[in-house]
Structure formats: structure tokens, C-alpha cells
Amino acid sequence: MLIEGKPICKRCLLLDIDPDGLYKKVGELISLIPEDTKTPDGEYSRRLEICKSCKNLENGICRECGCFVELRAATKKNYCPSAEHFWAEIE
Numbered sequence: 001m002l003i004e005g006k007p008i009c010k011r012c013l014l015l016d017i018d019p020d021g022l023y024k025k026v027g028e029l030i031s032l033i034p035e036d037t038k039t040p041d042g043e044y045s046r047r048l049e050i051c052k053s054c055k056n057l058e059n060g061i062c063r064e065c066g067c068f069v070e071l072r073a074a075t076k077k078n079y080c081p082s083a084e085h086f087w088a089e090i091e
């Protein structure tokens, strides 16, 4: 599927699908998260990379919880809702 000439897929994040619309709104919500509860940049990117390869990601939304993953991942205490806990750190 193409939007404005760019290919999108079910595993795209909002950033890839609609950078000027819904993603901008989600970005505004993310900017309101207090710094002390916000996920550090490196961990945020790591979480989203995992979501991008997850079967539950569909059009920027996690089918397990119905959240926009870019918003869910932005709060440090949040966790992957899957029974497999895909975001859990491997030690």
C-alpha cells in the first residue's frame, strides 16, 4: 500500500504512516510526559524496534492492548502487554 508515494505495511509505526497527522498528535502527548517518567531515548528506540518486528503491531497500534506503541513505549514503567513480554531486557 502506498500513501503519498511511500510504501506502508501493517508493521509500520505511525511515524511511517502519517508523520504530519496522528503521529504529530501522539508526539504532542509524548512531550507532555514528565521527564522523570519518560523512557530514555535508547530504551525507547529498542522497544520500538521490537514492536516493528512483532506480529501484534498493526498500523502503529498494538493488538494486545490497543495502544499506539509509540505512546506506550514512551513511559518508562510501561511494559509490553504480550504474555511473552517482548520488551523485557535479556540479561
Ligand code: SF4
Binding pocket: 050, 051, 054, 055, 056, 057, 061, 062, 063, 064, 065, 069, 079, 080, 081, 082, 086, 087
Ligand atoms: S505485543 Fe509488545 S512488542 Fe508487540 S506490538 Fe505490542 S507492545 Fe509491541
